[in-house]
Amino acid sequence: MRSRFSPSERTKSLGIPIGRSSDAGPDAITSRDNKWLKMFRAALRGTGPTAGELIGIEGTKLVEEALSSALEVEALLVSETGENQVERILRAAAGSETGIARSRILRTTDKLFAGVAGTEAPQGVAALLRPPDWALDDVLRGRATADGVHRADSALAVVLVGVQDPGNVGTIVRSAEAFGATGAIATRGTADPWSPKAIRASAGSALRLPLLHSMATPVVLAQLKIAGVKVYAASSHVAQPSSESGVGADLCESCAIFIGNEGAGLPSEVLHAADALIAIPMSEAVESLNAGVAASVVLYEAARQRKRASNCE
Amino acid sequence: MRSRFSPSERTKSLGIPIGRSSDAGPDAITSRDNKWLKMFRAALRGTGPTAGELIGIEGTKLVEEALSSALEVEALLVSETGENQVERILRAAAGSETGIARSRILRTTDKLFAGVAGTEAPQGVAALLRPPDWALDDVLRGRATADGVHRADSALAVVLVGVQDPGNVGTIVRSAEAFGATGAIATRGTADPWSPKAIRASAGSALRLPLLHSMATPVVLAQLKIAGVKVYAASSHVAQPSSESGVGADLCESCAIFIGNEGAGLPSEVLHAADALIAIPMSEAVESLNAGVAASVVLYEAARQRKRASNCE
Numbered sequence: 034m035r036s037r038f039s040p041s042e043r044t045k046s047l048g049i050p051i052g053r054s055s056d057a058g059p060d061a062i063t064s065r066d067n068k069w070l071k072m073f074r075a076a077l078r079g080t081g082p083t084a085g086e087l088i089g090i091e092g093t094k095l096v097e098e099a100l101s102s103a104l105e106v107e108a109l110l111v112s113e114t115g116e117n118q119v120e121r122i123l124r125a126a127a128g129s130e131t132g133i134a135r136s137r138i139l140r141t142t143d144k145l146f147a148g149v150a151g152t153e154a155p156q157g158v159a160a161l162l163r164p165p166d167w168a169l170d171d172v173l174r175g176r177a178t179a180d181g182v183h184r185a186d187s188a189l190a191v192v193l194v195g196v197q198d199p200g201n202v203g204t205i206v207r208s209a210e211a212f213g214a215t216g217a218i219a220t221r222g223t224a225d226p227w228s229p230k231a232i233r234a235s236a237g238s239a240l241r242l243p244l245l246h247s248m249a250t251p252v253v254l255a256q257l258k259i260a261g262v263k264v265y266a267a268s269s270h271v272a273q274p275s276s277e278s279g280v281g282a283d284l285c286e287s288c289a290i291f292i293g294n295e296g297a298g299l300p301s302e303v304l305h306a307a308d309a310l311i312a313i314p315m316s317e318a319v320e321s322l323n324a325g326v327a328a329s330v331v332l333y334e335a336a337r338q339r340k341r342a343s344n345c346e
Numbered sequence: 347m348r349s350r351f352s353p354s355e356r357t358k359s360l361g362i363p364i365g366r367s368s369d370a371g372p373d374a375i376t377s378r379d380n381k382w383l384k385m386f387r388a389a390l391r392g393t394g395p396t397a398g399e400l401i402g403i404e405g406t407k408l409v410e411e412a413l414s415s416a417l418e419v420e421a422l423l424v425s426e427t428g429e430n431q432v433e434r435i436l437r438a439a440a441g442s443e444t445g446i447a448r449s450r451i452l453r454t455t456d457k458l459f460a461g462v463a464g465t466e467a468p469q470g471v472a473a474l475l476r477p478p479d480w481a482l483d484d485v486l487r488g489r490a491t492a493d494g495v496h497r498a499d500s501a502l503a504v505v506l507v508g509v510q511d512p513g514n515v516g517t518i519v520r521s522a523e524a525f526g527a528t529g530a531i532a533t534r535g536t537a538d539p540w541s542p543k544a545i546r547a548s549a550g551s552a553l554r555l556p557l558l559h560s561m562a563t564p565v566v567l568a569q570l571k572i573a574g575v576k577v578y579a580a581s582s583h584v585a586q587p588s589s590e591s592g593v594g595a596d597l598c599e600s601c602a603i604f605i606g607n608e609g610a611g612l613p614s615e616v617l618h619a620a621d622a623l624i625a626i627p628m629s630e631a632v633e634s635l636n637a638g639v640a641a642s643v644v645l646y647e648a649a650r651q652r653k654r655a656s657n658c659e
Contacts, residue, residue, distance in 0.1 A: 211628035
């Protein structure tokens with residue numbers, strides 16, 4: 034595409050000041066009261082979208098991940114600094130199912146961009162995405178391919194109960210995708226996996242992995258029971274003597290692994306409802322693991338057990 | 347012990363203003379120019395101690411961990427809010443090898459404490475510690491018990507090369523202790539495991555696990571070779587197709603697991619010197635794992651292999 038930035042150069046050389054113009058081009062947003070800027074600010078600095086709201090992401094890489102995951106980009110915001118990324122993004126959009134409407138590619142100045150960005154050193158590229166509409170069936174059977182196949186026979190879901198650090202939530206979602214989990218559920222009181230910080234920590238996995246959020250824990254437990262999915266209670270606080278090996282649970286079964294709060298672990302309603310407790314063997318000198326690490330180790334162990342195929346059949 | 351806070355109550359009831367007095371007691375530090383406050387500030391807000399400097403920690407729990415690890419407490423700083431923790435800390439000190447000199451229990455106001463603390467909601471308790479003096483032999487054979495025994499026959503060291511986030515460094519040190527690693531080495535360019543943020547993320551493990559820091563990578567590689575310790579290169583970026591199971595390395599051997607930078611992975615000098623690469627089997631949709639998770643999964647796998655004792659003999 035042709036750069037929309039040359040006009041400002043030209044304007045300067047002619048010495049004619051033009052009201053609306055700026056280094057971000059003549060059509061750029063130059064008022065901080067612009068409704069799009071306000072929407073970007075809310076999304077990029079918020080704690081995740083509530084009903085009807087959009088997901089905010091920053092950075093070329095995440096925008097590309099969103100496009101390749103067929104998420105709908107409602108608007109793309111580009112600053113002067115980010116302008117050189119536009120071509121790359123439009124190429125990704127051209128190859129995607131959803132694309133980006135030209136009229137929704139918005140320009141602004143670096144200064145105004147910094148005023149809406151959620152990161153300290155913004156790259157000058159941000160997007161608003163329509164949240165994907167996952168069902169429990171997706172979370173338990175995995176993301177379907179374009180032709181609707183390749184779903185898992187055996188659920189491997191991770192359920193976050195009161196995990197409060199969005200960095201931990203994102204790390205867990207990233208590990209979940211890496212180790213072949215079918216999906217994730219964040220209960221109420223857990224940091225939103227679609228919050229900007231969690232998406233960043235997930236390195237984009239939160240845009241691909243089937244996810245449900247803001248669910249009430251009793252509802253999750255009931256629906257898993259109906260679906261015949263085993264409930265395993267893991268927690269960074271459930272340790273077992275290091276003399277035993279293995280996590281002490283059959284992770285080949287269709288199961289949901291519950292991960293508790295960083296400080297308090299899992300609530301008693303989950304511990305009571307659980308079919309089994311998962312304990313990570315570790316040294317007695319250590320009280321607990323980082324919540325993201327504990328969840329990831331259990332997911333790694335599940336993947337390991339499932340790959341030794343004979344073990345799972 | 348008797349509270350030193352009653353005088354201020356008494357002073358108030360008599361209505362006599364006394365110059366040096368404050369809610370923190372008559373002997374409290376009330377000047378921000380006090381040399382101890384300056385030392386605490388530098389330690390609690392710094393990136394880790396350089397030669398001759400002290401380690402700064404905050405919170406009752408970490409102070410207790412330091413005492414139970416026989417670290418020397420050079421000074422304890424307590425604010426008005428933290429005063430109710432002093433008795434608990436003195437009990438821990440009484441049961442420790444090193445204790446705390448009464449003259450080094452310093453009081454200050456909540457306001458001045460907040461001005462030196464490195465956390466947003468300080469608990470009002472902080473300490474300066476003399477860094478433990480570990481040798482490479484400790485890192486390779488594990489922390490000795492009080493009577494000098496119980497050292498490991500087979501080294502399991504983790505070597506951090508350019509890991510920049512102190513949270514990741516702390517998480518890895520915590521997992522290293524949890525999964526029975528003998529010690530850890532942080533090369534130059536890695537966040538200091540004794541920085542306040544890393545110690546916090548380690549949940550105290552950085553105060554117990556044998557640790558060397560600020561070492562040059564070629565020196566580490568040479569010393570491990572001399573010691574007959576295998577060099578394994580792991581990285582959040584070295585993935586192998588998820589069809590294979592296991593990390594593809596014999597982790598029962600005396601070995602050092604090298605973990606690379608969050609973005610760039612391991613430098614070529616390490617990849618070239620390595621006896622083997624460690625790859626974590628994972629989905630191709632995911633480019634890499636969080637560095638803390640990658641290291642922890644490899645350490646978990648090492649512990650798992652080593653516990654199946656017959657496997658290691």
